[in-house]
Amino acid sequence: MHAEGLGEEVIKDCEQIVHSEFLQYYTQMKQRCEEYLSFLGSLPQQLERNNYTPGILPVLNEQDTTHSIRPECSCSGHGKCCESSNTESSDDAGIQELDESSDEDDYNFCDTRQSFSDSAASPDMRMKHSNSSNDVQQYNHNFVESRSGKGENECLLLPPKRRTKLPEPVEKEKGVSLWSMIKDNVGKDLTRVCLPVYFNEPISSLQKCFEDLEYSHLLDHAYDYGLKGNSVMRTLCVAAFAVSGYASSDGRPCKPFNPLLGETYEADFPENGIRFFSEKVSHHPMVMACHCEGRGWKFWGESNVKSKFWGQTIQLDPVGVLTLEFDDGEIFKWSKVTTTINNLIIGRLYCHHHGTMKISGNRQHSCKLTFKQQSFLERNPRQVQGVVEDIGGTKVATLRGKWDESLYCNVTNDGVNSSAESTLLWEKHEPPTNPTRYNLSSFAITLNELTPNLKEKLPPTDSRLRPDQRHLENGEYDKANSEKLRLETRQRMARKMQDNGWKPRWFDRDTEDGAFHYTGGYWEAREQRKWDGCRDIFGELPDKKTYPACKM
Numbered sequence: 214m215h216a217e218g219l220g221e222e223v224i225k226d227c228e229q230i231v232h233s234e235f236l237q238y239y240t241q242m243k244q245r246c247e248e249y250l251s252f253l254g255s256l257p258q259q260l261e262r263n264n265y266t267p268g269i270l271p272v273l274n275e276q277d278t279t280h281s282i283r284p285e286c287s288c289s290g291h292g293k294c295c296e297s298s299n300t301e302s303s304d305d306a307g308i309q310e311l312d313e314s315s316d317e318d319d320y321n322f323c324d325t326r327q328s329f330s331d332s333a334a335s336p337d338m339r340m341k342h343s344n345s346s347n348d349v350q351q352y353n354h355n356f357v358e359s360r361s362g363k364g365e366n367e368c369l370l371l372p373p374k375r376r377t378k379l380p381e382p383v384e385k386e387k388g389v390s391l392w393s394m395i396k397d398n399v400g401k402d403l404t405r406v407c408l409p410v411y412f413n414e415p416i417s418s419l420q421k422c423f424e425d426l427e428y429s430h431l432l433d434h435a436y437d438y439g440l441k442g443n444s445v446m447r448t449l450c451v452a453a454f455a456v457s458g459y460a461s462s463d464g465r466p467c468k469p470f471n472p473l474l475g476e477t478y479e480a481d482f483p484e485n486g487i488r489f490f491s492e493k494v495s496h497h498p499m500v501m502a503c504h505c506e507g508r509g510w511k512f513w514g515e516s517n518v519k520s521k522f523w524g525q526t527i528q529l530d531p532v533g534v535l536t537l538e539f540d541d542g543e544i545f546k547w548s549k550v551t552t553t554i555n556n557l558i559i560g561r562l563y564c565h566h567h568g569t570m571k572i573s574g575n576r577q578h579s580c581k582l583t584f585k586q587q588s589f590l591e592r593n594p595r596q597v598q599g600v601v602e603d604i605g606g607t608k609v610a611t612l613r614g615k616w617d618e619s620l621y622c623n624v625t626n627d628g629v630n631s632s633a634e635s636t637l638l639w640e641k642h643e644p645p646t647n648p649t650r651y652n653l654s655s656f657a658i659t660l661n662e663l664t665p666n667l668k669e670k671l672p673p674t675d676s677r678l679r680p681d682q683r684h685l686e687n688g689e690y691d692k693a694n695s696e697k698l699r700l701e702t703r704q705r706m707a708r709k710m711q712d713n714g715w716k717p718r719w720f721d722r723d724t725e726d727g728a729f730h731y732t733g734g735y736w737e738a739r740e741q742r743k744w745d746g747c748r749d750i751f752g753e754l755p756d757k758k759t760y761p762a763c764k765m
């Protein structure tokens with residue numbers, strides 16, 4: 214370059230660029246090697262677990278790819294935390310249905326076909342922050358990229374190929390206005406109004422719970438940071454994870470399906486190193502319990518929202534605590550903040566999240582996050598701010614960003630900012646290239662996929678087998694509506710079943726109003742396709758003779 218007459222400064226710049234690109238490449242390769250090594254390390258166990266004949270390798274690029282997560286459950290973390298949440302709103306990984314009390318029970322279904330303008334979801338493109346490129350940020354970027362589907366084919370783990378779009382709708386969309394549905398119910402509790410399927414998205418609330426784990430890699434980072442003794446970064450990553458669960462709620466105007474009592478959902482995502490399971494454990498009140506195992510951590514909780522209808526808005530206050538336990542014994546607990554759904558009657562329906570979330574750890578650090586209340590004149594809505602404090606209450610790090618965009622942190626030393634530059638902790642994935650009318654994220658698009666291979670392995674209770682939801686996904690609206698009505702008739706028996714002592718199949722609780730915890734055994738039962746006690750909840754109503762057999 215000297216010989217070509219280039220100036221010293223230009224040469225330095227070039228060196229810098231080459232150096233930073235090399236560093237980026239190096240980090241990426243290191244990451245991939247680590248994943249590959251951990252995968253290789255887990256192979257003998259997997260082969261043993263799956264009884265593969267020696268010499269015959271399992272097929273890896275299928276939906277049911279096995280991975281290195283221990284199947285057993287540990288709920289030892291319950292109640293160990295030094296402090297629990299201070300928010301009255303709370304909840305689990307989760308998500309639940311708007312209709313908390315009687316959902317579609319006393320339905321007054323009317324099939325008015327007018328304009329369904331509210332749901333014209335348009336995924337808005339947001340400005341990307343082009344900020345500092347330090348190691349953590351780069352590491353996160355690479356990680357996000359290798360998991361976001363872009364780098365899918367290069368990934369050494371050969372993850373199952375997941376779909377990138379929903380099926381083309383069979384029928385033309387029907388237009389129905391929400392106002393036409395609720396105008397005859399003014400003064401009644403809107404949550405009790407039964408809506409036709411056009412207001413639903415083809416996702417059940419159990420699947421929606423799993424959406425909170427889209428950015429589970431943050432927990433993998435948190436685990437690694439903790440092992441290296443960096444407790445502040447661990448706490449920051451946990452906080453980023455807790456916020457990231459809200460990202461997919463942006464611009465989603467439709468209602469998830471309310472699962473039937475005993476409905477379940479499994480998500481085996483070896484490419485993310487996680488295995489998730491959830492069950493609807495109570496209909497009155499509506500509660501879903503979930504349990505997820507990742508690399509070095511477990512996450513569990515239950516979701517249950519208390520809703521208040523204010524006319525043009527609905528306020529949802531989640532109830533329940535989420536627990537995250539790392540394999541080294543560190544535990545964090547938190548509760549979700551309040552969600553308000555706005556513009557129910559006029560305008561574009563949207564929701565916002567507000568309140569304080571206290572993430573309490575049982576060791577050195579805890580974090581307090583504030584989801585700012587949205588004001589009418591707010592120029593910068595959806596903001597989240599937070600502080601990480603040590604046990605003595607000293608502020609050691611701050612966090613800021615937006616729940617629908619990204620989060621940055623600043624670690625402070627002795628109360629002084631150690632660097633003026635913020636570090637990117639988390640950034641929302643790009644919207645899908647094939648947008649859906651429900652505005653689902655790329656991750657959400659994959660959740661209801663049912664391959665023939667997976668179908669064979671599922672229990673009869675899995676959300677993917679729910680016929681009305683499947684019809685909606687296929688754009689068969691009339692069939693979806695009639696199946697929805699049939700299942701709602703069935704659902705009306707749920708209260709009776711619960712009163713008669715119905716018990717969830719995979720979760721249990723110590724006291725009548727205690728927290729549900731996973732009793733284990735789902736993945737083991739799946740290996741043997743032994744679905745004892747799992748009824749065909751989506752089939753025709755059982756006749757009187759067989760009815761008492763349903764675990765009453």
Ligand SMILES: CC(C)CCC[C@@H](C)[C@H]1CC[C@H]2[C@@H]3CC=C4C[C@@H](O)CC[C@]4(C)[C@H]3CC[C@]12C
Pocket residue numbers: 304307308309310311391412462465466467468469518529531549550552554562564
């Ligand atoms: C009347 C109908 C059409 C309105 C549609 C309402 C949609 C937007 C509502 C229905 C149920 C709601 C969800 C219910 C519960 C939770 C859990 C909470 O911790 C985060 C928000 C979240 C995930 C809500 C997001 C908004 C939601 C999906």
